[in-house]
Amino acid sequence: MRAGAFLYPWDVVGDPAAPGRLATLGLDRITLAAAYHSTRAVTPRHPRHRVVTAEYAAVLYPPDPARWRGRALAPYPAGDWAPGDAFGAAAEALAGAALEVHSWVVLAHNSRLGAEHPETSVVNAHGDRYPWAPCIAQDAVRAFLVDLAAEAAVRPGAVGTELESCGWYGLAHLHAHDKTGGLPAGPDAQYLMSLCFCPACRTGYGERGADPDELAAAVRAALEPAWRGGPAAPLPAPLAAAALAHRLATARTFQEAAVTAVRAAAPPGFRVLLHADPTPHHTGADPGTDPSHVLTFADGVVTPASHIPAFAPHTRPGTTLAANLPVVHALGATPHALTADAHRAARQGATELSLYHAGLASDTDLKAVRETLAALR
Template identity: 70%
Template sequence: MKASAFLYPWDVVGAPAAPARVADLGVRQVTLAAAYHSTRALTPRHPRHRVVTADHAAVLYPPGDRWRGRTPRPRPAGAWAPGDAFGQAAADLTAAGLDVHTWVVLAHDSRLGAEHPGTSVVNAYGDRYPWAPCIAQPATRAYLVDLAAEAAVRPGAGGTELESCGWYGLAHLHAHDKTAGVGLGEAGQYLMSLCFCADCGVGYARRGHDPEELAAAVRLALEPVWRGAATGPHWAGVEKLIGAGPAAATRAWREACARTLQEAAVAAVRAAAPAGFQVLLHADPVAYHCGANAGVDPEHVLSVADGVVVPCTGGPAALTPFTAHAGERTVLAANLTVVAGMGGSPATLAADARAAVGAGATELRLYHAGLASDGDLALVGRALSLIG
């Protein structure tokens, strides 16, 4: 079974032993970050450093001429990935016999929100989420689509994986995040992730709901939740809180925005890419979910992209909604965390991979070969040798 390991360019650049180490795990491919959000990451085997602090979301290569005179535009990385760090790392990995695909994070960018506040999601209370661009706004959508095309199609890459190609919401894991004091539940998270910017207001109005009245209804519905009331399970909880009609209107608007963004991003990548270039989306099969694994309609997304990368660390159930719509060449990649300190289980990787295959997975993704300890990597290599 084909397996791909996630890496950052800084895991490879300046670390001559890194490409062979990854290849020796038994993977055939690396999914290498080309555009990534801010982060602080361990590099436990690098000859020169142990911690990399990426201060802001950045492209990890020199931005192209298409951005000249445009606002917003992607920012190049700082000292953590100078110059064409992606290109250098990709060349080193290719020389070790590994295929390289790009890893592109789209609608998750705190610097974009800090420099251009009007691009951000605005909740029902008027609070802005600078990490979450509103994907309903035409100018923001145009930026994200162009970013997808440029960052995905880097020299030497045979495909791409688009992360955050949809809505981001309240849940973020922001720096020193302190938002867990009230248990919002899935329904409360949804309501706190609704956007009420001007463009979203127009969208709600077109579906028969005054945006100011809708925002007031959301605030009223959340009052008991702030005092500890349970929200009810899943979508039924949203309908219970604000009513079935308003809930359906918000969902219809948001899902339409996500679907059309996904269509536009994939089309832009394919227009810029050579024939045979593979396009996958990191995806959650529940269309109203927010986050890095953007909520999608399984049938729709598999009619647009070549496949999906699905989080399976907690089990392979999320694969099931995609299997009914998969074609002969559809990629259903099970994403398994292999860093024990981040909640992964490298010791059970072989069993987890077999379970994923049983649920329909055609490939594996291993998160994350650069962050994992030596012990974790030894377990990964052993598991991949058993899987074959």
């Protein structure tokens, strides 16, 4: 079974030993960030730094001035955490160690965009904006993200891409000093809190027969029991159906447009994978998709190992089902169980492993990766 691992350019640039160290793990592929959200990350083995702070969502290469000139929405070049063509430098170094490179492109997750262009953000039923979550129903947002997908995915040195947040984002977000632990729990409440009521979405609900004001009031009413500690109430069936229809149609067409744009810019054989959840209305970094639909236009998906069985019945010859397995003990992974988890994913239909995250992992975590990949082969 082929295996890859996620990585940031700053894990490689400035560390000549990094490519060789990664190659000795038994990896075939590195999924290297090309467009990424703000983060703070450790670099346990880097000779020059131990903590990298990426202050805002940025592209980790020089964006094409001709593509973005005169446009209100455009990508932000990275600061000193990934100056110049950090992606290109890292990709070249990894190729020198015979490691295949996929670009890792985060789309609908961008706090700086929402701060500077608040009209682009998801707005919940209470009128609160989510600046980290661009609304993919808006024409300007879609045009920006589709062009970003094409540019960031097809970087020199990449033979494929993985599109993360290619769909609806929502409430869930690991925000700086996040204080939302007291919000209504459970997937139903998360979904209701993620429904957008920006002008584009209000129009979309109306086109599907739902008055947006009535829908917003119903969402607020359905959330009231959750704020008191119970489960959220269901929406009236006609309103629920209209809201879901708008969101599913919007997500589908956005995902199809992003994949089409990447393929138009890419050479033959370039692989396009989506980070995906098999529950269509789910939101977040792995947005919900219909497994029977997404695998008709994408080359495959990257999904938590537990979701592999939902996608497996819908594969075609050559479809990639990459099981996303965490490997960092400090982030809640269980490295001692990695081999068993990998074997289970393979039995359930996974064709590859995607290990999160080689740059954040300790030496002990990487030892478990090495042992697991050796056992699989």
